[in-house]
Every structure is written in structure tokens, then in C-alpha cells.
Amino acid sequence: MEILNQISELLQKGKMKDVTELTQKSLSEGIAASKILDDALVKGMSIIGEKFKKNEVYVPEVLIAARAMNAALKILEPELLKNNVKAKGIIVIGTVKGDLHDIGKNLVAIMFKGAGFTVVDCGVDVSAEKFVEEAKKSNADLIGLSALLTTTMVNMKEIVTKAHAAGVTAKILIGGAPVTDNFAREIKADGYAPDAASAVDIAKTFLN
Amino acid sequence: MLRNLTLTIIFQGRKKNISARAADNLLDVLRKFGMAPESPCGGTGKCGKCRVVTVEPHNKKRESVLACRIFLNCDLIVEIPEFNKYTVNSGEIIPECENKPYFFTEEIILDENYPVLPDVLQKKCRAADHKTVWVIKKHGCPEKTLDIFTSRPRCLGLAVDLGTTTLAAVLYDLENGKQLSQSSMASSQRAFGHNVISRLQYSLQPNGLTELQKLAAGDITRLAENCCAAANENTGDIYETVVSGNTVMMHLAAGVSPETLAVVPFSPAIMGGNFKAGHLGIKIHNEAEIYFTRAIGSFVGGDITSGVLALNLADAPRPLLFIDIGTNGEIVLFGEEKIFACSAAAGPAFEGGNISCGMSAAGGAISSVKLMDQALRITTINNAQPAGICGSGIFSLTAFMKEYNILDEYGSIQEPCFSGKYKFLNRYIAGSGGSTEFIVYNQNEKKYSLTQKDLREIQMAKSAIRSAIDIMLLSAEIRPDDLKCVYIAGAFGSAIPVADALSIGLLPKLPPGKFRFCGNTSLQGSCLMLANMALREKAEQTAKKIQHKEIASHPRFQELFADNMLF
Numbered sequence: 001m002e003i004l005n006q007i008s009e010l011l012q013k014g015k016m017k018d019v020t021e022l023t024q025k026s027l028s029e030g031i032a033a034s035k036i037l038d039d040a041l042v043k044g045m046s047i048i049g050e051k052f053k054k055n056e057v058y059v060p061e062v063l064i065a066a067r068a069m070n071a072a073l074k075i076l077e078p079e080l081l082k083n084n085v086k087a088k089g090i091i092v093i094g095t096v097k098g099d100l101h102d103i104g105k106n107l108v109a110i111m112f113k114g115a116g117f118t119v120v121d122c123g124v125d126v127s128a129e130k131f132v133e134e135a136k137k138s139n140a141d142l143i144g145l146s147a148l149l150t151t152t153m154v155n156m157k158e159i160v161t162k163a164h165a166a167g168v169t170a171k172i173l174i175g176g177a178p179v180t181d182n183f184a185r186e187i188k189a190d191g192y193a194p195d196a197a198s199a200v201d202i203a204k205t206f207l208n
Numbered sequence: 209m210l211r212n213l214t215l216t217i218i219f220q221g222r223k224k225n226i227s228a229r230a231a232d233n234l235l236d237v238l239r240k241f242g243m244a245p246e247s248p249c250g251g252t253g254k255c256g257k258c259r260v261v262t263v264e265p266h267n268k269k270r271e272s273v274l275a276c277r278i279f280l281n282c283d284l285i286v287e288i289p290e291f292n293k294y295t296v297n298s299g300e301i302i303p304e305c306e307n308k309p310y311f312f313t314e315e316i317i318l319d320e321n322y323p324v325l326p327d328v329l330q331k332k333c334r335a336a337d338h339k340t341v342w343v344i345k346k347h348g349c350p351e352k353t354l355d356i357f358t359s360r361p362r363c364l365g366l367a368v369d370l371g372t373t374t375l376a377a378v379l380y381d382l383e384n385g386k387q388l389s390q391s392s393m394a395s396s397q398r399a400f401g402h403n404v405i406s407r408l409q410y411s412l413q414p415n416g417l418t419e420l421q422k423l424a425a426g427d428i429t430r431l432a433e434n435c436c437a438a439a440n441e442n443t444g445d446i447y448e449t450v451v452s453g454n455t456v457m458m459h460l461a462a463g464v465s466p467e468t469l470a471v472v473p474f475s476p477a478i479m480g481g482n483f484k485a486g487h488l489g490i491k492i493h494n495e496a497e498i499y500f501t502r503a504i505g506s507f508v509g510g511d512i513t514s515g516v517l518a519l520n521l522a523d524a525p526r527p528l529l530f531i532d533i534g535t536n537g538e539i540v541l542f543g544e545e546k547i548f549a550c551s552a553a554a555g556p557a558f559e560g561g562n563i564s565c566g567m568s569a570a571g572g573a574i575s576s577v578k579l580m581d582q583a584l585r586i587t588t589i590n591n592a593q594p595a596g597i598c599g600s601g602i603f604s605l606t607a608f609m610k611e612y613n614i615l616d617e618y619g620s621i622q623e624p625c626f627s628g629k630y631k632f633l634n635r636y637i638a639g640s641g642g643s644t645e646f647i648v649y650n651q652n653e654k655k656y657s658l659t660q661k662d663l664r665e666i667q668m669a670k671s672a673i674r675s676a677i678d679i680m681l682l683s684a685e686i687r688p689d690d691l692k693c694v695y696i697a698g699a700f701g702s703a704i705p706v707a708d709a710l711s712i713g714l715l716p717k718l719p720p721g722k723f724r725f726c727g728n729t730s731l732q733g734s735c736l737m738l739a740n741m742a743l744r745e746k747a748e749q750t751a752k753k754i755q756h757k758e759i760a761s762h763p764r765f766q767e768l769f770a771d772n773m774l775f
Contacts, residue, residue: 014618056642058664060671063770064618098471100760124761125472151412151470 001031004040007072011044014064016071023072033079037116041069041076045114049197052107059103062196066110073113087118089207092134092170093144094122096159099152104176107196108144115200128159132166140170142203145189147176157187164188171206173199213280216265219243219288234260234278238288239399239419244275245288246394250401250410251276256564258399261287301727302378302735303518307385310347310497310741311354311447313363315340344447346497347741354447354495362445364388366432366492367734369511370453370461371395372404372535373559374568375427376731379435382447385739388439391431394568396423397460402556403535404456404507408466417465424461425489432492446492449485450738452501452730454509454536462500463488473758474506480748501737502748504540505756507551512538514733515697516754517747519726525692527684529677531715532729533558533698537673540754541680547754548684552676557662557669558599558698565656567596574656576604576705577648579612582632586648594649594656599698600705605658606666607708609646610775617774619667621646621660670714671772677716678768679759688716697729712775 003026010018026036048065051057091112095105102124109119120138122130135143143163147153156174163172171190174183184192190206193199211230215237216223228237235251235258238244247258258275263285275286317340342360346352355361365380376392397420400410411417428451432443451461455476459466468477480502486494501510515532516522521542530540537554540547560566560573567573572595576587588594597605609615612633614622621644624634636647638657647657658666681688694715706720715723726732737744759765 013620051642058661058668060619060664060667060773064773067767067770100472100474100758102760102766106766149470150409151467 001035001039003029004031004036004043007036007040008044008047011041011065011068011072012048012061014061014068016068019068020071020075023075027075027079033076033083034085037073037076037080037085041072042114042116045069045111046197046200049111049114049200053195053197059107062107062110066114069110069114088116089141089203090118090120090138091142091144091203092120092122092131092138092140093146094126094131095124095146095148096152096155097125097127098155099147099149100124101146101148101176104148104196105144105146108146108175108193108199111196111200112144112203115204117200117203128155128162131159132163132168135163135168135170136166140168141207143168143170143172144199145172145174145176147174147179150178153178153183156183156189160187160189171203173202173206175199214283215280216283216285217241217243217288218285228280230281232280233276234262234273234280234286235275235399237280238275238286243288244399246398247276247401250406253277257561260289263287302387302732305385305736305740305743307382308740308742309365309380309382309385309448309738310744311363311365311382312345312347313361313383314343314345315360316343346447355493362441364436364441364446365738366428366435366446366449367731367738368428368431368449368451368453369514369728369731369734370424370428370451370457371511371730372407372454372457373398373402373556373561375431376728377428377431377435378731378735379432379439379441379446380735380738382739387735388441389435391434391438393427393430393434396427402559402561403553404454405553407460408456408470411460411465412467412470417460417463420460421463422489424457428461428498429489429491432490443492447496448499448738449490449492449496450499450501450734450744452510452514452734452737454511454538455503455507456509458500458503458509461488462498469507476503476505479503480510499737499744501734502751504549504751504754506758507536508538508540508549508754508756510751511730512540512549513747513751513754514731514737515695515726515729516540516733516750517736517743518729518732519695519697521695522746522750527686527691528693528695529680529691530695531673531677531697533673533696535559535561537669537676539673539676539680541684541686543684543686546684547750548680548757549754550676550680550757550759552672552759554669554672555665557665558602560596560598560602562665563597563602563662564659565597566602566662567598569598569600570595572596573598574601574605574648576601577608578604579608584636584648594654597648597656597658602658602666603708603712603714604705605646605648606663606775607711609658610711614646615663615775619663619773619775620644621658621663666712667773667775670712671769674714674716674772675765675768676759678772679762679765680757681716682764683757683762688718691716691718691722694718694723695726695729696723697726713772 007022173191174189175193181192245258342357344354363382365382367378369376379388480500483498485496503509526542528542532538535556537552540549571590572592573589574597624637626633645657645659649656
């Protein structure tokens, strides 16, 4: 549908005002909220995510696009709730204890939100207990852990161990500058994502 | 067993052979020998600044390569480019104050009445068989005697701004408070990344701290030497050095591990204090004291305390804002009652780092651009041949691009499709899609431009600082309009036009008369603390009153950070 493509294009450029206007217009033209979400917002964000992965766009563009996405989501949310549209999955996400870096974690949260997931963002400096508690409370499908420092990355192990001990079944996905695939295996996390867009791709394989 | 290789390094006009092993990383090897090129990204292959020329001796094959990407497999000749010489700071204007330093010279007539001197000194006096001697003393309880002389000694002091990317110093005659000379230089730690986090990470590696401490001590020694050479003095006559720097740099220079700054709640291991020059390997008088200006908290260091003193903000009309724009941006908000400070990870973009054609504010740096007769006119520092774009040039260019709609509000460089009156602008724009660039200079096979990627770096730096300002005002419930004055410091603090900074949204919109550009206030304050004990005490007291605030965890930070990306 032309209007949805238009929203997707404008979203990628970060044009918040145009995106919200056209989202409103699409709803009043009778297009289902879930269709607008999938074919305009999710589509636009996944294109941005792909480009980010390939270094064709940088952090500012992702944040600006997300700003437009959030504004449009606000319009769609009441409709989605009314129609009982289910989220693609639930992810509990946060930066691990001792670490206050949140740009990377926020980008991952944005990508998941953009892919139609419900995101429970625990913020930064999050303890193992908090991750376990939030995962149980929200019945999460996934837990996403972020760390930017070699000194805080080690705290991921404790979280994985405690989550397993507490019987949490959510798959645990880790990422951040110093994190590697090997490290993920070593601490028995379920997966490692090198960037925000890949995190969503990997998460989807867990859910299928 | 890995093969041993020989590298012939051509560095600062000298040739030196060093040995290395096959598979060693070239940048690591160069760092070990103190001959590394700048490496803003810390050797991760991202910034492209550690470029060196390698020549294979057997076939003379010349190649321009990134040192951090090279793993050695044969003997090589390596040519290292010189650091940008940093010249802007010489000529810093230092506020005047009464001369009452900690260190002073006292003349002593040795007679029966004279009280007992410390043993070592007594021996020295008797040996010299002199009737009159001079001692260098430090005020305090008790007074401390540092050295004794048989002729009137010189008593000098050095004030230092220990920056992440550059250092600057002023040499003082403590006898009369006269300024003798100034000097500045690029930090030798540049090879270990341009920001404090990469330095911090490096210091956590085995021997990392020792290595970085040595470099910092060497830099301070070099500044002392340069200042003394210019004033015809001896470094051995320097009895005190006041050093103001951010917390990470202070830890590194003092040889104290900054590991606690790597994790929440980012508390410094030391807040400041006195160290012995001899212990730190700073080659001035061996007993000389190195005073590190008291830090405020977390990443907000003594350089900010020093700036607050230099501008006498404790007694200025409130509310007021003090912003130090450097690799790390620091902001201090003086509210009616409370004082808050925070740091914003701006990155080195405003100092020319992570910018493809970026450079420090040295001769040849493009510092501003304007339009004349349908053509771009650039100004360079010292009117030298263009060599790159410095911080003020980055402001000027970005503001220019915005004014003429070459840059849209989202930070994208427009493709060259201007028509009518501004058609001529098309020739300054090249590329398409995500790889457009705005070319400011393209002559004699030299091309300087701002690329789309550069603009993204600028966008992040700008938003980091602006969002920090917004959060500070929000949490103190102060409206921008209420501010009596906004003081701006930084290496280029005196060189950025208000209009440009306002136009790109770095600063809140206020009447231009409310902004004051103050230059290197860290150096200015160091001078005051060196020359006057009471002012040093005052700075310490003020620093204790300033509360550090973590802004990244503020609930509105993320939203503002995205909003402020817009131009």
C-alpha cells in the first residue's frame, strides 16, 4: 500500500511530524493498526537496522528514526490493545551491573520494539536478581544483556547462572563491544549478537 | 619460535633501529618505543589516523598503511608523521592575584641563636662553612624545608593543564609571582586513544598503568624543560607543580589505578593531593611537590575545579552555567543554593578527532568559512596552507551548511541539486546517498571536506553536550532564560563564534551577550592555585560543595539525546 511505504520512507528519514500525520491518516482510512505496524513501522525500522549493520547509517539516524517510530507507536498502541494484537515476543533487556552504558542497549531495545516485540527495559546497572525478577514477572521469552566494559562483561555469567537456577526459561542473548561468541558459549548464554539488527534476527530463530 | 625482525623507524627527523617479532602489531611495537602516531580510536582500525608509511628494504615497495592493522612479517622501514603541533594555547591570559605561594626562599644568618636545622642540612651548612645560607621552605604546620643553598636560589613553580589531548603550562617565579614563559604540547598518550575511556581501558592491562604514568610524567617534564628553555631557567629550580586535569588523567599521572572509574558508581580512587616529583619520575627538583587539583567526582576533575576558581564563579551572580568543551564535556550549574556538575561523553569531534580531515587548532587548520562573490572563502590559523579542519572550523562549517540548507535538520548532507541563486553551491558537494561530502578546499591535490560520517560524529557530540545542559537545568528546575551568564571554556573556548554554536543548537538560545568565552580556564586556575595559598584553599572548599550528577540515568536523557540530534 502506497501510504504505508510512504510512512516507512519518512520513518527512515526520521520525519516525526509526517510519520505521525500519515499514521493517523492511515487509521482513519480504515487500515488495521497491526498492518500499519508491520508494513510501515517494522519495515522502516528493519531497513534502518540493516543499514546500521552495514555501516551505511550511524547512531544518530537510528535514534532519530526511533523517535519518529515512538511517536507513531503512541498513536497505534490504543488500537492494538483494542484489537488484542499479540506482540511477537517479550524481551527483558538491560545493561549489566556495574555498567552505565546505555546507547548500545537502547539501540537493541529500539530494534526489538521496531520488530513488534514488547520490550521491558530495566535500564542500566541492573543486578542479576532484577533480571530474574523481571523475566518471571513478564513471562519473558528472551533476556538481553549488554555490557561495554571488559570489567563488567564478567557479570553476565552470574546473571545466566542465577536465571537458570531460578528456572527461568527465557533464552539469554548477550552483546556489547567486548563480548564475543566464544564468551557467550563459555558462560552458557543462548546466543551472542554482534549488533542490534542481528539481535532481532537471532531472537526470531529462538522463537520459531 | 617467532622470527626476530628489525624495524628502521624514521621519527621526528631521526632514524632508529628497533627489534620486533614476526606477528607483532606495528602500533603496539611503536607504542612500546614511544614513537607511535596518534591513534584516536585506540587502535581499533576505525579512525584512520595512525597512518604511517612502510618501505620494504629489499624491493623498496612503499605503502601508506594504518599501523594498528599491520602485523609484521618482514623487516620494514617505517616513517612516522609528526604530531600536529599545537600552538593556540601559548598566550593564554592569566588573571592576576596576590603573590602568596606555598614555597618561598628564606635567608638565614647562621649564628648561635639560630634554631636547629634538620640534621642533613646542618651537615651541609658546616661543610660549606658559610655564614649566610638560603633555604627553600613550604608554608604549613610545621613548615617544611626542602633544600639549602649557599647563594640565593631561584624558586620557580609550574602550573599545568593536563588535558586528554593537549597539555599546556606556565612557568612562574614564585619570588615575585611573575609569569616567565608558556608552553604547550600534544599528549604523548594520544597513541592510546583520544578519549579517557580508551586510556582507562589500556591502564587496566598488564603494565598499562606504568606505561601511561611514564608518558604523563615525561610530558610534564618536557613542558618544564620547554618553559625553562624559553625563560633561561633550570628545571631543577622548580619546587612545585600544580596539575589540573580530568580524573582519569590525574590517576594516570599520579600512577594510581583508575579501575574504580571503570565501574559504577565511578568513584575516583584519589581526589587530588600532593605527590613527590621524584616518586612520579617528573624531572624537576627531586623534592618538589606535585599538587593535583581537587576533583569534583566521577569524571569531573580538577580541571573543572580550576576553571571555577579562575572565573571566580563562587562569587558570581547566579544562576549560572559553566561549560568546558573538550573530549569530555563538563557542565557545572550554579543554582541559587546548590551546585551541580556532570560530564558528557562528547567524544573528540570538536577537537578534530574522529573527523576525516580533522586536526588540532594548529597552523593551517581551517578555522572558519564564509561566502563571498559566489565562492567559499576559508580562513586558516596563521594563514598557513590548509592542512585540515579544527574544532572552530567544524562549528563554522556545520553552521554554514545549515544556513544554506546543504544540511537538513536531520543531519543529512543534501545531494547537489541547488538551482537559481545558489546553484554554485553544487560544486562543493560530491557523492550521493549516505556518502555525500561537503568539500571546502580542493586544490594542489589536497582535498578537505566534511563527510556524512563526520556530520554524524558532530551530531552525537553536539547532542551529548546539549542534552547534558538540558538535564542539568531540568533537575535544578532552572529555565534557560533565568541564567545570568553562560561561561564557556575549552581549548577553542575563545575561538568559537556564539552565532555558530547557537545555530547548530550546541547551546540554549539566549541573547549572545550572556555568553562569555574564557579560553583554557584549567590552566588559568592552576596558575592562581600555584601563586596563592588562599585561592587554592578556596578552590578546595568550592570543589567539596559541588555535587556530581549522573545524567545518563536520568529518565529523560534518552529522549533528549534523540531530540537534540536535530539541527
